[in-house]
Amino acid sequence: MSFVKCLRCRECGREYPIEPLNVCDFCFGPLELDYDYDGIGNTVSRERVAGGPLTIWRYQDFLPVGAADAVDIGAGFTPLVRSKNLGKLLGLDNLYLKNDSVNPSYSFKDRVVSVAATKAREFGFETLACASTGNLACAVAAHAARAGMKAVVFMPSDLERGKVVGAAIYAPVVIAVDGSYDDVNRLCSEVADNYPWAFVNINMRPYYAEGSKTLGYEVAEQLGWRFPEHCVIPGASGALYTKIWRGFHEFASVGLVDGPVDTRMHLTQAMGCSPIVQAFNNEEDVVRPVRPNTVAKSLAIGNPADGIYALKTLHESGGTGYAVPEEEVTEGMKLLAETEGIFTETAGGVVVSGLRYLAETGAIKRDELTVAYITGNGLKTQEAVDDVVHPLPIIPTMSSFEEAIKAVGSNGK
Ligand SMILES: Cc1ncc(COP(=O)(O)O)c(C=O)c1O
Numbered sequence: 001m002s003f004v005k006c007l008r009c010r011e012c013g014r015e016y017p018i019e020p021l022n023v024c025d026f027c028f029g030p031l032e033l034d035y036d037y038d039g040i041g042n043t044v045s046r047e048r049v050a051g052g053p054l055t056i057w058r059y060q061d062f063l064p065v066g067a068a069d070a071v072d073i074g075a076g077f078t079p080l081v082r083s084k085n086l087g088k089l090l091g092l093d094n095l096y097l098k099n100d101s102v103n104p105s106y107s108f109k110d111r112v113v114s115v116a117a118t119k120a121r122e123f124g125f126e127t128l129a130c131a132s133t134g135n136l137a138c139a140v141a142a143h144a145a146r147a148g149m150k151a152v153v154f155m156p157s158d159l160e161r162g163k164v165v166g167a168a169i170y171a172p173v174v175i176a177v178d179g180s181y182d183d184v185n186r187l188c189s190e191v192a193d194n195y196p197w198a199f200v201n202i203n204m205r206p207y208y209a210e211g212s213k214t215l216g217y218e219v220a221e222q223l224g225w226r227f228p229e230h231c232v233i234p235g236a237s238g239a240l241y242t243k244i245w246r247g248f249h250e251f252a253s254v255g256l257v258d259g260p261v262d263t264r265m266h267l268t269q270a271m272g273c274s275p276i277v278q279a280f281n282n283e284e285d286v287v288r289p290v291r292p293n294t295v296a297k298s299l300a301i302g303n304p305a306d307g308i309y310a311l312k313t314l315h316e317s318g319g320t321g322y323a324v325p326e327e328e329v330t331e332g333m334k335l336l337a338e339t340e341g342i343f344t345e346t347a348g349g350v351v352v353s354g355l356r357y358l359a360e361t362g363a364i365k366r367d368e369l370t371v372a373y374i375t376g377n378g379l380k381t382q383e384a385v386d387d388v389v390h391p392l393p394i395i396p397t398m399s400s401f402e403e404a405i406k407a408v409g410s411n412g413k
C-alpha cells in the first residue's frame with residue numbers, strides 16, 4: 001500500500017505513470033514523485049510512525065512502496081547523538097550529530113537503495129546497477145545480495161580501497177572506469193539505454209531520491225517532533241540536501257510537526273569540488289560543471305544532477321554554502337573522532353569543518369538547535385588519515401614498555 005500518485009516533471013509539471021522513468025519527454029526536466037497528501041494526512045499519526053519498524057520503513061506512508069515487500073537490510077533509525085565535547089569546543093550548546101555512518105553498508109546510501117531496490121524488484125528487474133562515487137556501490141551490491149538480484153556497479157578507478165572492498169564483498173560485477181564520476185555517469189546513461197537494468201540513480205532516480213527524505217523525518221522525530229533551526233549537510237549531486245528539506249515540508253504539511261519549517265539549510269562541499277556552493281556564493285542561477293580534484297571522493301560530482309534545486313533550497317531556507325579548504329577535510333574527521341568518538345569518512349570531515357566555520361563566523365548562534373549530518377564511515381577512507389598511525393613498537397617486556405611510554409611523555413600514572 002502506498003499513497004504515491006504519479007511521476008511529475010519538476011519543470012513543466014506534466015504527469016507520468018509510475019514506471020522506471022526519470023526524464024520528461026517534453027522538456028527534459030527531471031521527474032519526481034507526487035503523493036496523495038490528503039490520504040497520507042488522514043492515515044498517518046505520530047503513534048503510527050512510532051509503532052513502525054526501527055528502520056526507514058517506519059515512514060512507509062511517505063515512500064513509493066510499502067514496507068511489506070521491502071528489500072530491507074536494516075537501513076535507518078541511526079543514532080541522533082547530543083554532542084558534548086564538540087559543541088563545547090565550538091561554542092554550541094544545542095548541537096546534535098546524526099550518525100548515519102552506522103548503516104548496514106556504512107553510509108546513508110542504504111536508505112536510498114532500500115527504496116530503489118524494492119521498487120526495481122516490483123518492476124520486475126533482475127539486475128540492480130549504479131554509477132557511484134563509492135558508497136552507493138556498496139549499498140547497491142548489499143541490497144542486491146539480499147534481494148537475490150544481480151548487481152553491476154560502476155565507479156571511477158581511483159576510489160579508496162575501503163569503498164572497493166566494501167562493494168566487492170557482496171559479489172557484484174565491479175566496473176572500474178578510467179575517468180571521473182561524471183564520465184562514469186555519462187557512460188551509465190548510455191548503458192541504461194541498452195541494457196534492461198535498474199540503475200538506481202538513473203532510470204530509478206525518482207524512487208531512489210525519496211529514500212533521502214527519511215533523513216529529514218527521522219531527525220524531526222528523534223528531536224521530539226520538532227525541526228532543527230540549522231542543518232549542516234554534505235552535497236554531491238545535491239539530492240540528499242534537497243530531500244531533507246522536502247521531508248521537513250511533508251511532515252509539516254500533514255501536521256506531524258507544527259510548521260512553518262524555519263530550518264536554515266547549510267550546504268557544505270570540499271573546495272576541490274564545490275560547484276553548487278560556488279554558484280550560490282557567486283549569485284548565479286545555474287551550476288557550472290567543474291573538474292573535481294578533492295580528497296572527499298564521495299562528494300566528487302562535478303556536474304550535479306540536483307544542483308539547481310539545491311540552489312533553490314539554499315535561497316528558500318536562508319541557508320549558506322561553504323566550500324571547505326581541502327586540508328580542513330581530514331582535520332574535520334580527526335576533530336569528530338577525538339571529541340565524540342565517531343569515525344567518519346571525508347564527507348563527514350567536510351561537514352564538521354563546515355560546522356566549525358559556521359559557528360566561528362556566528363552564522364549559527366550558541367543556543368540554536370543544530371543538526372550536523374554525518375553520512376559515511378571513516379573505515380572506508382582510511383588513506384585520508386594515514387598520518388594518525390604511529391603505534392609504539394616494543395618487545396614484550398616491562399622495561400621496553402616503560403621506555404616507550406616515557407618517550408611519548410606519559411608515565412600513565
Ligand atoms: C557519504 C556521502 N555523503 C553525502 C553524499 C552526497 O549525496 P548526494 O549525491 O545526494 O548529494 C554522498 C554521495 O555519494 C556520500 O557518499
Ligand SMILES: [Zn+2]
Pocket residue numbers: 009010011012013014024025026027028029
Ligand atoms: Zn517537463
